[in-house]
Amino acid sequence: MTEARLRRARRALALSFLAQGTAFALLVTRVPAVQQQYGIPDAHLPVHLAGVPLLAGLGSVATGALVTRVPARTVLRWAQPVVLLALAGIGVGGRAWQLGVALGVFGLAAGALDASMNMLGVSLQREYGRSIVLGLHAAYSLGGIAGAGLAWGGARLGLPLDRFYPPLVLPLLAVVLLAGHRYGDRRIGGTQPGTPLRTPSGTPSRTPPSTPSGAPPRAGGGRRPAGRALLPLCLVAAFAYVGDATVSHWSATYLRDVLGGSEAFATLPYSAYMATTLLGRAVGDLVVRRYGAVAVVRGGALLASGGFAAVAAAPGPWTGLAGFAVLGLGLSVIVPQTFAAAGRHATAAGHGPPAADAAVARLNASTYAGLLVGAPLVGALGEAWSPRWAMAVPLVLVLAALPYAGSFAGRTDRYGGGHERPRTVDVG
Structure with a gap:
């Protein structure tokens, strides 16, 4: 891959990190408003909140198995819109079961999203040959600051969640859908079979073969360190x-x-x-x-x-x-x-x-x-x-x-x- 295409893929992936940081901050900083809208008692709130990281962990583990058949870039392109739509769903619901479903979908999709984003980040760093992953996580932090600022503004204006989340989700959806085409090169998140990579000593090495579908290889003995x-x-x-x-x-x-x-x-x-x-x-x-x-x-x-x-x-x-x-x-x-x-x-x-x-x-x-x-x-x-x-x-x-x-x-x-x-x- 040329350096120009690597830069484009890096910018696109940074946008995905930015959007996810924004979405997560928009959720966690408006928890009091979510609790009020759904009438969740204080005693029940920790259960709802604990479900998100628990399901996210399950989503991450499932993604580890899924990417043996589906490229990580594909998981990311599907998971990120689902996260954003679940966030919008939290804003428009009114019953406790609806909140439970929306948070469950958010957690599972966020786990898949975080895992696939970092898979692509590690893969991209490997192709760059120098440290870039901290910069990607900086984009996530920037998104978190932006999301917290937007949440502060929404709270100050007294906007109900059904008028706050959906208008913010729409532009974020546009950003991630556009970014998805940029990091969609087949060689990001699963190097093509036989592609020579330069090692630090300058000698080329061959990557393991992949399946005909372009997904990472499934051969045993090489899937986990x-x-x-x-x-x-x-x-x-x-x-x-x-x-x-x-x-x-x-x-x-x-x-x-x-x-x-x-x-x-x-x-x-x-x-x-x-x-x-x-x-x-x-x-x-x-x-x-x-x-x-x-x-x-x-x-x-x-x-x-x-x-x-x-x-x-x-x-x-x-x-x-x-x-x-x-x-x-x-x-x-x-x-x-x-x-x-x-x-x-x-x-x-x-x-x-x-x-x-x-x-x-x-x-x-x-x-x-x-x-x-x-x-x-x-x-x-x-x-x-x-x-x-x-x-x-x-x-x-x-x-x-x-x-x-x-x-x-x-x-x-x-x-x-x-x-x-x-x-x-x-x-x-």
């Missing part, structure tokens, strides 16, 4: 998402009830966290190319743990705000690198793109496990123990990622330290 190599990456991803869930669910309450901030000030920590997450991912690829993934993951874990320590020990709201901002900078680089590392391990082991896709799907499911466990765990410990001491849980988990940082080193596909491939990659 060894579980021993993948397990540390799954743990690191889950630990990072426990931290993310802690910020998204408890930062406002913590700043208001523990640190004495005002209601208005309590809205700032998550905004600061999202802003520094965007910043970390925007520059992260350059740092990975310069210093390598291992150093970036170690630095991110240390920054994130320092942020949690500052939050736990903060004497007032401004220190807590600074701690949440540092947290975003640290956590921002970790999860994207788990996906990239899984793809490198699978490819270096000679298993090829199908094994990389399977690894990405399993990793994606582990992120939902972190989301599902993180917020309830920290909340329960905060009630039973102390909110400050509850912050020690994500702090310890993030620090526990440090011994696994060596798992992010590639065997043959190394970035940083002078090992980056040339900018132009011969892919046939």
Whole structure:
């Protein structure tokens, strides 16, 4: 694939990340309005919300099996419109069962979407020969900020959900349908049989053959990397998402009830966290190319743990705000690198793109496990123990990622330290 076509595919995939970040933020930031519209009691709300990451994990695992028969690009082109239509469905319903169906469809499709997006991102990075996956996740963060801003505006105007979600879904649908044609090249998300790729040493290697339909090969022994190599990456991803869930669910309450901030000030920590997450991912690829993934993951874990320590020990709201901002900078680089590392391990082991896709799907499911466990765990410990001491849980988990940082080193596909491939990659 020529460099121009790689750039087009990269821009299209970034638009998909942007749209998904926007859609997810539009849902989670309007939860009070959803609860009011459907008359969901406070006691039942956690069940509805927990169903989304649970079903998303199932959707991600199912996608890992599906892409042995259907290219990841096809899964993405179908899953993303379904996510957006489910979001619109949440806005126009009125009964509890309708909300349950819409959230269920949203969760399953979001799992398939996140898995296939990251599969394509890892595949595209492999063809580029240098780190680009953090930039794609930066687009997701930008979408999250945009979605939160739109949700704030809708709440300020008092727009009901049936007049808020559908008008926003229509332009997002147009964007993702247009993007789908751009990353639809058969060689993205499953390299064509016999296509020579340039290794870092400059020697061509041959990819495994694919089926006549163009889907990834189904031959046994090459679909998944060894579980021993993948397990540390799954743990690191889950630990990072426990931290993310802690910020998204408890930062406002913590700043208001523990640190004495005002209601208005309590809205700032998550905004600061999202802003520094965007910043970390925007520059992260350059740092990975310069210093390598291992150093970036170690630095991110240390920054994130320092942020949690500052939050736990903060004497007032401004220190807590600074701690949440540092947290975003640290956590921002970790999860994207788990996906990239899984793809490198699978490819270096000679298993090829199908094994990389399977690894990405399993990793994606582990992120939902972190989301599902993180917020309830920290909340329960905060009630039973102390909110400050509850912050020690994500702090310890993030620090526990440090011994696994060596798992992010590639065997043959190394970035940083002078090992980056040339900018132009011969892919046939």
